[in-house]
Amino acid sequence: MPVITYRKALNDALAEELARDENVFIIGEEVAQYNGAYKVTEGLWQRFGDKRVLDTPITEAAFIGLSVGASMMGLHPVVELMFWSFAFVAYDQIVNNAGCIRYMSGGQINLPLVIRGPANGGTNVGATHSHTPESILASNPGIKVVCPATAYDAKGLMKTAIRDNDPVFVMENTLLYGETWEVPTDEYLIPLGVADVKREGADISLIAHGRAVITSLKAAEILAREHNIRAEVVDLRSIRPLDEETILRSVRKTHRAVLVDENKPFCAVSAQIATTIQEKAFDDLDAPVLRVCTLDAPAIYSPPLEKIQLPTAERVVEKVLSIA
Amino acid sequence: METLLEKETFASAEVNHGLTPERKIDFLRQMLRIRRFEQAALKQYQTSGQIGGFLHLYSGQEAVAIGTLSLRSEDDQVIAGYRTHGQALAMGMTMNECMAELFGKATGCSKGKGGSMHLFAPDKNYWGGHGVVAGHTPLGLGLAFALKYKGIKGCCLCYLGDGAVNQGVYQATLNLASLWSLPVIYIIENNQYSMGTSQERSSAYRDCLAARAEGYNIEWDRFNGEDIYEVRAKTWPAIQRAREESRPTVLEVATYRYYGHSVSDANAKKYRSPEEIDNYRKLHDPIQLWQKRLLDEGVMTEEQAAELDAAAAAEAAESVRFAGESPLPDKTDIFSDVYSEVDRQTPAGQTGKFFFND
Numbered sequence: 001m002p003v004i005t006y007r008k009a010l011n012d013a014l015a016e017e018l019a020r021d022e023n024v025f026i027i028g029e030e031v032a033q034y035n036g037a038y039k040v041t042e043g044l045w046q047r048f049g050d051k052r053v054l055d056t057p058i059t060e061a062a063f064i065g066l067s068v069g070a071s072m073m074g075l076h077p078v079v080e081l082m083f084w085s086f087a088f089v090a091y092d093q094i095v096n097n098a099g100c101i102r103y104m105s106g107g108q109i110n111l112p113l114v115i116r117g118p119a120n121g122g123t124n125v126g127a128t129h130s131h132t133p134e135s136i137l138a139s140n141p142g143i144k145v146v147c148p149a150t151a152y153d154a155k156g157l158m159k160t161a162i163r164d165n166d167p168v169f170v171m172e173n174t175l176l177y178g179e180t181w182e183v184p185t186d187e188y189l190i191p192l193g194v195a196d197v198k199r200e201g202a203d204i205s206l207i208a209h210g211r212a213v214i215t216s217l218k219a220a221e222i223l224a225r226e227h228n229i230r231a232e233v234v235d236l237r238s239i240r241p242l243d244e245e246t247i248l249r250s251v252r253k254t255h256r257a258v259l260v261d262e263n264k265p266f267c268a269v270s271a272q273i274a275t276t277i278q279e280k281a282f283d284d285l286d287a288p289v290l291r292v293c294t295l296d297a298p299a300i301y302s303p304p305l306e307k308i309q310l311p312t313a314e315r316v317v318e319k320v321l322s323i324a
Numbered sequence: 325m326e327t328l329l330e331k332e333t334f335a336s337a338e339v340n341h342g343l344t345p346e347r348k349i350d351f352l353r354q355m356l357r358i359r360r361f362e363q364a365a366l367k368q369y370q371t372s373g374q375i376g377g378f379l380h381l382y383s384g385q386e387a388v389a390i391g392t393l394s395l396r397s398e399d400d401q402v403i404a405g406y407r408t409h410g411q412a413l414a415m416g417m418t419m420n421e422c423m424a425e426l427f428g429k430a431t432g433c434s435k436g437k438g439g440s441m442h443l444f445a446p447d448k449n450y451w452g453g454h455g456v457v458a459g460h461t462p463l464g465l466g467l468a469f470a471l472k473y474k475g476i477k478g479c480c481l482c483y484l485g486d487g488a489v490n491q492g493v494y495q496a497t498l499n500l501a502s503l504w505s506l507p508v509i510y511i512i513e514n515n516q517y518s519m520g521t522s523q524e525r526s527s528a529y530r531d532c533l534a535a536r537a538e539g540y541n542i543e544w545d546r547f548n549g550e551d552i553y554e555v556r557a558k559t560w561p562a563i564q565r566a567r568e569e570s571r572p573t574v575l576e577v578a579t580y581r582y583y584g585h586s587v588s589d590a591n592a593k594k595y596r597s598p599e600e601i602d603n604y605r606k607l608h609d610p611i612q613l614w615q616k617r618l619l620d621e622g623v624m625t626e627e628q629a630a631e632l633d634a635a636a637a638a639e640a641a642e643s644v645r646f647a648g649e650s651p652l653p654d655k656t657d658i659f660s661d662v663y664s665e666v667d668r669q670t671p672a673g674q675t676g677k678f679f680f681n682d
Contacts, residue, residue, distance in 0.1 A: 025473070051473070057503065062462050062496035069466015072451055073401070075473060092459045092493070105444035105452065106434035107661030141662050141679065164672055165664040193676015241676025272680070 001184055007177040009151035010040050010116075013158035014078065016187065018048050021076060024162060027054045027063055028080030028117075037082045038118065038177055060090040064115065068097045071113040071167075078162060084119035084171055085131040098167040099142040114161045119147075119171035120211060120262060121299040122310050130299035130306075132262050134171050134209070135269045138240040144168040145239040146192055149213035151181035153237055156190030164192065173211045193241030197250065201232035204324050205250040207273055208260040209236040212311055216260045219316035227317075229324055239269055247273060248281050255286040258319050260311050265293040287323035292316050335617075337557035339395070345623045351394060351552050352618060352629065355386040355611045356636040358410045361419050364640035365409070365426055365440075369587050374648065375426045379440050379587040382410035385579045387610030388513050389414045391555025392481060395563050396449075399478030401467040403451040403460050405485060406441035407513075407581075415450040417443065419643035429650035436653045437661060457518075458484060458491030461510065465497050468508035472570060479507040479566030486576075487518020489533050490526065498574070502540045507566035509559075512576045513549065519585040520595045534576035542572050549577035550610045553617075580604040 004012075017024050030037045032045035032055040045053040056063040060081065067077035081087055087094055094115065101109055121130035138145040144166055148154035154172065161168035198213060199220050206216040213235040220231035234250050236243065251257050257277055259270035274289045292311045300306050334340065362381045369375040382389070389410035393402065404411040412422055417433060425432030426440050433443055441455040451467060454460035464482030471478045488494055489512060501508050512533055518526045527533060537544040543565060547558040555577065562573035582605060584592025618624050665673035 057499060059496045059500060061493040062465070062500045065459075065462020065493065065497065066466040066469055066500060069403075069451075069463035070470045070473070071466070072446070072463070073467055073470035073474075075470050092456055093462060096456055096459060097454075097463060101452070102664065103661050104434055104438040104442040105446070105661075106432070106437050107664075107667060108434070108444050108446050109451070110664045112664075144663075160672070165668075165670075191675045192672065193678075238676055241678045242680075243676045 001182040003180045004151055004183050005178055005180050006151040006154050006172070007038065007040055009155035009183050010158055010172065011042060011044070013155045013162075014041065014044060015047065017078075017159055017162040018044065018052055023074060024076045024078060025052045025054065026078045026080065027056060027067055029056055029058055029082050031055060031080050036080070038174060040177070041080065060086050061093055064090040065093040065097060067113055068093055068101070068111060071111045072101070072109050076112045076162065077114070079113070079115045081115060081117035083129050084117050084133055085129050087115075087133055094137070095140055099140045102166070103142055110165050111167050112165045113167045114170060115167070116158070116170035117172060118174040120173040120175060121294060122175050122306060124301055124303045124306055126301050127298035132171070132294070134239050135263045135267055137169055138269065139267075142167070144192055144241065145171065146237060147171045147210035147239060148237065149176070149210055149235050151179070151183050153190060153196070153235070155183055156188050157192070157237065160189045160192055163189070168192070171210065176211055176214070190237070192238045193243055194237065195243035195246035196235045196237055197232060197246065198235045199231070199233040201230035201254065203230045203254055204256040204258060204320055205232045205234055205254045206258055206260055206316065207234045207236065207247055207250070209239060209269060210262060212260040212262050215311050215313055216316060218313035219320070222313060222317050223320055227321065229320065231320065236269070244276055244280070247276065251277055251281045252284045255284055256324055257289045258316060258323070259289065259291045260316055261291060261293045262310055263293055264296050265291060266296065268293055290319050290323060292319050334551065334553040334557040337553065339556050339560040340553050347394075348618055348623050349628070349632070351390050352611070352614055353632050353636065354390045354414060355614065356633050357419065357639065358386045358389070358413050359383055359611060360633070360636040360640040361413060361422065361643065362409055364644050365423065366583070366587060368426070368644055375440070376428065377439050378406070379426070380407040380585065381581065381583040381587065382407050384582040384604060384609070385513055385515060385549065386410055387552050387555055387614065388511070388549040388577050388579050391549070391552040392511060392559045394552070395556060395559055396481065397478060399471065399476050401449045401451060401471065401478065401480040403464045403467060403480065404453060404483040405457065405460060405488060406453075406455045407485065408441065408443050408453045411483060412443040412445065412450060412453065415445060416448045417445045417450065419639050420646045423643035423647040424650050427647040427650065428652065429647055430653045430657065431646070431650040435657065435661065458488035458494040461488070461494045462497045464510070465501055465506055465508050468501070468506040469504070472506060477567050479509060479563055481509050481511060483511045483513060485518065486512055486514040486516065486523055486533055487526065488512075489536070498537060498540045498542060498572070501572040502542045505570050506572055507570045508572045509562045509566055510572070510574045512574065513579050514576050515579050515581045517585070517595065520589070520591050522595070532576055534574045537574035542574055544574040544576070546576040547578070549579035550608045550613055552610070552614055580608065
């Protein structure tokens with residue numbers, strides 16, 4: 001099976017969907033002639049041309065609003081945000097328009113729209129460029145949010161997102177763009193709302209999404225090697241819809257859970273997962289549900305410090321050892 | 325204010341020249357329907373307790389919606405802000421579905437999920453009805469973009485108020501409209517007040533609000549919105565420009581609202597003098613002016629006009645009855661129309677949990 005980068009997997013997904021459906025178009029800052037600020041859209045403009053791959057001015061509210069309007073008319077825009085942090089410039093368009101118009105129209109209008117881009121800290125670009133808004137956005141009914149952790153998931157989830165008839169926000173990670181995984185050449189789709197057990201284990205559940213899955217896998221390795229603890233790693237993949245069954249199945253098996261999350265702790269995705277576990281698997285627990293989140297301050301610039309502000313494998317190990 | 329000569333020029337403008345008596349009478353009928361619908365809604369708001377939230381009345385501005393929308397073709401798309409009853413009825417929505425929506429009933433156009441500010445009829449190319457000031461202006465651009473993308477020779481008419489022009493998203497949208505040469509027309513219905521703040525206290529401008537389009541290399545015009553002939557004569561070049569050249573236009577239309585920003589505008593009679601409101605009602609009412617024109621032209625009689633008015637009032641009364649007798653949405657309806665895939669029970673609507681209730 002070919003080994004490709006997370007970036008290339010996304011690029012392949014976009015190219016395949018552009019070729020499949022002429023209503024799909026890509027729009028965003030530097031996505032066309034510049035080949036993408038992070039090269040996710042590399043080569044697409046050359047292959048598909050001006051009509052299908054559009055460079056915009058730096059004007060998020062306008063081009064996201066335009067895309068919402070175009071989706072109302074049956075087009076299927078795939079909007080790139082250079083950083084998901086910039087979503088706040090277009091928050092009204094994203095939350096009020098993409099998120100509420102279907103409902104306020106009594107279901108008369110569909111909004112088949114994808115917004116994608118990186119949503120992560122850890123690249124020393126300061127607090128304004130390091131937000132992880134999956135928790136904020138997933139708290140809005142009407143919106144779907146996915147956070148792929150691997151190249152395989154990135155491709156499969158992106159293709160599904162583009163074929164979905166609702167607004168789907170795909171949160172990628174710049175620190176993963178250059179990482180490689182095995183990705184089949186045959187077409188495949190990954191449904192939204194289906195979690196993936198990335199590593200089986202019987203002693204504790206590490207539940208994570210996005211790059212925190214990779215951190216969890218590293219921690220699981222250390223726990224197995226140095227502490228003889230068999231950790232199970234559950235990758236949510238999709239935040240909304242959420243695969244509660246897989247989460248609960250894992251917790252009922254291991255009786256312990258540490259939630260690993262690059263959100264800040266307050267109202268984080270992991271806070272929702274913790275609520276779900278205590279509501280539905282309380283009697284299965286042998287220990288309190290604990291969390292390893294990004295340390296609760298705006299993202300610090302200082303490179304060595306930002307590294308430890310995000311969840312690390314060491315912090316996960318430490319947290320696991322406190323209850324297992 | 326234009327001279328009498330100009331008024332006559334508008335009446336004989338090419339776009340008005342071929343108007344049949346039936347169409348002219350229909351314009352009056354449509355304006356009366358908006359006026360009577362809103363009067364009935366206002367009464368219900370004040371007395372029945374059946375209408376909640378906000379009710380932004382369009383009364384006084386009717387000639388803008390009817391005049392501009394009388395020029396639309398079947399491919400044109402329309403979107404508006406929160407003062408939307410006029411456009412909704414002008415686009416062919418029924419009083420029943422609109423009144424039922426105000427009542428929050430299941431028979432409302434949005435099944436009671438949108439309310440007064442969120443009337444929609446996409447099957448009639450009417451895309452709402454949007455509550456956040458100027459938030460819909462890039463959506464209108466998207467409708468125009470979709471027309472161009474699909475190779476359809478239409479345009480988008482996007483209505484906004486004078487209070488919307490200072491939102492950043494509107495300015496950002498104008499830039500993109502011109503840069504990408506999209507067939508959109510922004511119609512600023514300038515009723516002089518952004519809620520309780522007059523234009524002089526809210527906007528910086530040299531000549532008029534539409535003139536800001538100059539900086540984006542967008543054609544613009546400014547005219548009076550009380551006379552349908554003038555509205556049509558001045559709007560037609562913008563529609564042609566959009567359809568034939570795929571270029572945007574900004575139009576600023578002078579108009580006036582008789583009521584407050586919304587019915588719950590506590591200061592509605594404080595920031596404007598009673599004399600000012602009276603002056604508009606007496607001298608500039610678009611319905612009275614149009615009716616007078618039709619009488620002067622000999623197109624119809626006073627009796628016919630009275631019949632039209634009575635019919636509009638009866639239709640409005642019937643819509644109140646319909647709305648009152650209609651069922652409320654069911655509690656389970658709270659969860660429909662959120663996700664298309666869930667509503668249709670597709671495979672994508674069945675994996676994972678979509679709603680997180682206690």
